[in-house]
Amino acid sequence: MAKLVGGLAVSHVPAIGRAIADHKQQDAYWKPFFDGFGPAHDWLAKVRPEVVVVLYNDHGLNFFLDKMPTFSVGAAAQYSNADEGWGLPVRHPFKGDPDLSWHVIEHLVEEEFDLVTCQELLVDHAFCIPMELFWPNGDMPPAVPICFNTVQHPLPSALRSYKLGQALGRAIESWPEDKRVAVIATGGLSHQLDGERAGFINKEFDLLCLDRLVNDPKALTGYTTRELVALSGSQGVEVLMWIAMSAALTGRRRHIHSHYHIPISNTAAALLVIENEAVPSPA
């Protein structure tokens, strides 16, 4: 049986991708952000995930408003990045794991999630940058991308995202392959790009979220989507993926690392690592 070794979450600000491409990790602006990754890299070296499930959101590369899905699951052997229109270098394709994809799809549909199954899926910066942040040498494991709608309201609620995470955890732990799996969430924390409130950042709420994500993720399901927009910014709703990631870790949890830095571009950037040790079920 597969082992869910833990979860990671990290911001996916496009500017990070440009900084990586330009090797600016040690520049004054970037150093405080990139220096936060040591404990995450150490933990990854220890637990060595062989597959990852990546919870991210599309920013208008793959999906348009003609057909906007709530939750889409990749089921491809390979995922390509592509031109997003504003100059980020296009990444090499990423390897998929169709067997885990279909296992997750079967399991989640059985638990009454109404998925879109994607045998072709373009992944944008929100998928690519976190993969490069966690595996800067390019040796990332195969991935199963799960895309959340954060573009067009109604979004999936915090509670629905939490439940998806829980079901995903159960799906992973019931995968018959004897492999180590990690869940990665990308996006957030507080930021808002649009409107008179552009530049909105809410440190107090972010720190509360980081605490709850470690200790009591269920508490975050009390917020409505509009409350999340108000507290976290229009794009801060990307915290939905962080909630789902934390919810997936249903075993004995151990907080490995948190890092928080304001600002990266217009965003409060954060990093979170939680280890998960499966608790043998009583049956």
Added chain:
Amino acid sequence: MAKLVGGLAVSHVPAIGRAIADHKQQDAYWKPFFDGFGPAHDWLAKVRPEVVVVLYNDHGLNFFLDKMPTFSVGAAAQYSNADEGWGLPVRHPFKGDPDLSWHVIEHLVEEEFDLVTCQELLVDHAFCIPMELFWPNGDMPPAVPICFNTVQHPLPSALRSYKLGQALGRAIESWPEDKRVAVIATGGLSHQLDGERAGFINKEFDLLCLDRLVNDPKALTGYTTRELVALSGSQGVEVLMWIAMSAALTGRRRHIHSHYHIPISNTAAALLVIENEAVPSPA
């Protein structure tokens, strides 16, 4: 508030579309099928729905396996038909009702259905033929199409389809517009186009379904998808939409009409009309 006046269900065999186009309604082969529609037309003339929600399945016109959704809801002002590849005449576009669409979308996402919202949607014979059967003069009301995945397993289960129907009923009855709404399901009943079992029809199971759809739709949620395939044929799973239609009618129900005829093309063709009278909620 809107009034949910009732539900209709009918088969959507492509050959019916050709028979309509060729005015063959009185030919010996077609007469027993088309003659069943009198009571449905009479009932529609009585209740005069001003909007309809159409539960149907796409047969490879709009959706492909690259991105296969479980439930998609149309949110367009107009829905076009198009060439499906095997010679059916292309229908005129159908009028949508974006206000009801978005109301349904808001309501269903709040009830934790993970929809795909479609501001563009091509509707195939499974949408068009029932509209022409129920409104042969072309005076059909605006529609909100809801497309079910019956192509690629895992399909939504009978229970999930039932729950979607229930939530749809609540959505319609909470629509603030003072309009009469009907729900239409299309597809089925038993048939199988593919495999050594092609031509499979199960009259006994169909008649049981027709009874349960009128009197106890919940009973049908006990079947797994595979059981439905075994009992009803690979394409007989289209009964999922019928289950959802019946589930939507949560008021005082009155059976208006059933009609069953074997065969139309490879299919056991059926027609069902159930009236619904809203029961005032105690609050």
Added chain:
Amino acid sequence: MTRSAPAPIPGTTVFDGAEAQKGYALNRMCFSFNDAANRAAFVVDEAAYCDRYGLTPEQRAAVASRNVLQLIAAGGNIYYLAKLAGILGLNVQDLGAQQTGMSVEAFKAKLQASAQG
């Protein structure tokens, strides 16, 4: 496949993830036949058209054979295969007859007989 296989349904292929993966190229080609220009291109040069969609050897052989059971075995889904059948001038009763090894008349009689079932 790593999930426990459910009991098979005789004469029936459940089009699940395994089939959807296996049949992807074939079904993608058939999906393209919604467009009349693509149907015409297939008719003009079938082999080149199969190449363009990257069909597997098994799928190419199945297309060449016009054998529906073989097309299904190669991962074909009936909803998409129906568009290929349209090009070949076959309706669903022709397909049913071919798959069951009956004449079209016998197949139609079998359907009719279900009314007594």
Added chain:
Amino acid sequence: MTRSAPAPIPGTTVFDGAEAQKGYALNRMCFSFNDAANRAAFVVDEAAYCDRYGLTPEQRAAVASRNVLQLIAAGGNIYYLAKLAGILGLNVQDLGAQQTGMSVEAFKAKLQASAQG
């Protein structure tokens, strides 16, 4: 809109069904800018490109103005507008400065100040 309107969030447009309908043509045009050839076509003849996507007069005026708040008022969604901003050489901090009526330096200082919040 027939649903009861929730309390507004100051300085924030929630991109819901009403916005998604209103902004459809504009966002569709911006979505097309994922393709470099389309970006080039827009640059060559902006008016013709807006015509091709059927922009409303309000949307055309908003595009001509380069004013982000006006583009949002016309139904633009920031994820798609970002692709138009890319053509115009504006990054998200330029957009933030413009929308808040600050200089880019002042906007950056405001972001930095949030670290003390």
